[in-house]
Amino acid sequence: MVDTAGAPGGEPEAGTQPATTSTHPAIRPLWASLLTAVAAGVALLLSFPPYGQWWLAPAGVALLAAAIHGRRARAGAGLGFVTGVVLFMPMLSWTNLHTGYLPWTLLSVAEAGYLAAMGAAYAFAAPLADRRRALTPLLIATLWVAQEAARARTPFGGFPWAKLAFGQGEVPLLRWAVIGGAPLVTFMVALTGGLLATAVLTLLRRGVRTAPAVPVAWVAGAVAAAVAGTLVPTATPSGDTVTVAFVQGNVPRLGLDFNAQRLAVLDNHVRGTLALAERVAAGREKQPDLVVWPENASDVDPLRSRVAADQITRATEAIGVPILVGGVTGGSTDRTVRNIGVLWWPIGSGGGKTGPDLDQLYAKRHPVPFAEYIPMRTIARMVSKEVDRVSRDFEAGARPGVVDSGATVIGDVICFEIAYDDVVRDVVTGGAQIIAVQTNNATFNTAEAEQQLAMVQLRAVEHGRHALMASTVGVSAFVAPDGHVQDQTEFNTAAVVVRELTESTERTVATRLGYWPELLLTLLGLGLLAAAAVVRRRRTAA
Template sequence: MPGRLLLAVLSGLLLSSAFEPLAWPLLLPLAVAGYVLAVRGLRARAALLPGAGFGLAFFLAHIWWLVDSIGTVAWLLLSGLEGAFYAALAPAVVVLLRLPFWPLWVAAAWVAGEGLRTEFPWSGMPWGRLSFAAVDTPLAPAIAYLGSAGLSFVLALLGCLVAAAVVAEGLRRRAVALGAAVALALVASVPTWLPWRLSTSGTSTVAVVQGGVPGAGNDVLFDPVGLTENHVLATEGLAGDVAAGRVQQPDLVIWPENSTARDPFASVEVNEGIERAVAAIGVPVLVGGLVDGGPDHVYNQGIVWDPETGPGERYSKRHPVAFGEYIPGRGVVEALGLEDFSQLARIPRDMLAGDRSEPLEVAGVAVADAICFDIGFDDGLYAQQRAGAELMVVQTSNASYIFTDQVDQQFAITRLRAIESGRWLAVASTNGLSGVISPDGEVVATAERLGSAALVEQVELKQGLTPGVWMGAWPSRLFAVSTLLGLLVGVLTYRRGAGWPERASRGRVSSSTSAGERQSA
């Protein structure tokens, strides 16, 4: 068991290395293979330990940025919670390994696990999905055909086929497993030469404003009025450049999340600043604002602010972050008298989730909005595209994470979403990373971190849906149902005495595994 646990921990660290800041995606199949080999041949209960070792190692490294942004306790708790999903997956993998063509079953279970932890508990946590590490690989264009879940399945299957090659007996069987992996990789790479292209309905000139955060740059509440003023000044500077002919007049302007960290409808100073900026540029501005939702609640919204009609349509963040933007079970915590619970002071009001599924209309353009962590979830983005979105926008703050690798991880996810949607995507951040991304994931314009900038780019407006978006949540549902079916078949087969399809000699990780280890397992 110590050897298996070590293999699991090393595999978890390999998986983390596939993401930013290292971004070595070739390690993805090796990490998945290591996980499978670490639990293969164990009893279901015994597989919990290496599964937990893998999950903890992966998330402790993958979300290390929480230490410097939120705190060590949050890092440990979230890593433990997310790592538990990989512990729970391990017994399921043990059962599925009994089935014929087990790589298919195990890969489906991996993706089903990703889908489950994206939804539960509370708001879910999408970080760490296999597909999110593939943006700079030949497989990235396949996401337009397969969707996020489908691409994760391909990557998980590659890892399972590598594991199958390791445990296969004889050169012929190993060659078959490796040949299947190579064939899968080649087929999944075909969209690199045949990318899915949506039809173009027109063009629009988009301006992305990054105003900067006062102070050290990592706290939007340090000077909320000054934060809004920074974006007002950057927009007025853009208007001056337009008047001087240095840049093209934009059709719409995007401000980031928290560009008004005080309610723009309650604060006269903030409201006047927005009006001043919108009047200067003379086109609608998509403002990011914290808006009161009553004495105990708040909304995180994108607000369309028109130079003639003022504030109009709004998008509310669909996925507020548990313990970051709201406190689950706040009433219980307060009833227990835990006044020293630090998050109660940091988050005095709970953020309410939005449910908008239609794009915003900004200067006649149908805009699909996502606010910060929304970019990691499929539901809102898919719904707005199905409702006719022509352009994608991400409003994000990232101020709390500006000195960490979270910023790069989120930007990589954002680039992948542009490929998946087949649409242009504009990212507005308070102080980084802002940018404009083409449908093939190329960053055509970006602003430096901690600086102030206004990016102006002409983008194409797209119509239609990629197959990945058209399928929506159905691949995830299919993988979940197939996993449940496989577990049922595996359990029934075992109980009827059929036992393992592979005999004990094939149930070992290697020929050096001792009989004593198998008996203790």
């Protein structure tokens, strides 16, 4: 990483004086910036589950901005990349548990590349921030939103893991989700970090003795931004109540071979449902209106296997209510399959419905590349032979997962789809009164499951809905509309949990606005970059 001195934004050459037209000279040696970038990555990492030190997210943003400020774009890219690698390599380590180091490394490096681009953009725009110091926090915050917007969409549909918004748990900053969803939460976290960065940069430039009030004011602004979320009211559902149960059946063994004993996995979920039915019959548990099984609860095709269908019917007959079954079934061709959630009715239920209801079937709309389908399979095989475990590609479903169980309308979201803003919003605008996430974490670990649960927390606040996450192995939980986690289960255990939830048909501001907050904030960031280009051109001309 070389930051050639003497160019706009660089350090002056040895023995020369800084040019009077330079508005943002580097204010520390490059090695110090490198260490600061590493510290930024560590702080960001610790802000996410399983560590959960949410307050470190603004600190990480501030450290990265301080590391980059005053550098040329090339050095800014390098420093952003360092932060990204320090963040993503350990955070995504669960991806290498069963597929080897190379896929994990490639994914982490690809994700870090977006932080590199953001670092280059901030270094490029720093002259504008120096001229208008009040724009510094805004510049930092909008560039974070733009970076996350790009990462959520590219390549192959994107991978939006580690959005700043996904690490805010039950703290005030999360409440902004009810107004602007994940993009606004990210913006507020990064804005807080930008205010802290401005305080640090002011201290470095002017010194504590010469301008003590200025950095104190920026710090005060950061504190105000962090706690302002307490003034944002979360939604309170006011509809009817419905009793929902989830079954975490567990699997015979963790890893890629979790489904080698597919009938055993199905049997575990049937057994858990039968045990629940016994408790209900004995009066020890309230009768649920709906039971939710996780993704891959029946990897034996429930729509084609008589054995699987009989087992599921046995469970529905015992509990007496429909079960939302997570399963895998055939696709439109012999070479494809679908990851589905299908409502399964007990025999003789209301309306004469029996067995699988194909009108209430959701096929996953956003299959995971290189896990559920293999782009460029020949090239991918050179990276990892594990891709051949996906012998048939999962094809994407065509409609949102709005499932009417009679007692309530469930918004079905399968596994990683919870990370995608549009997938979740579509089920709410489609009429979902409760959000259900069917997931299978058997190939991962507790850290991945807790990171996913944090996303469910954000979605519950964003859309003002009770939500639940039902996993094969854990963690599973219910989440209230204020983001509070209830009845969280342990990892790699069997569990059945029943809870009464309140339905909601209201739409929050965030639900109504949809992608507009993200679009406007991204455009603002691009506008600031354009303004920075004008400043740089004028400075060069001078």
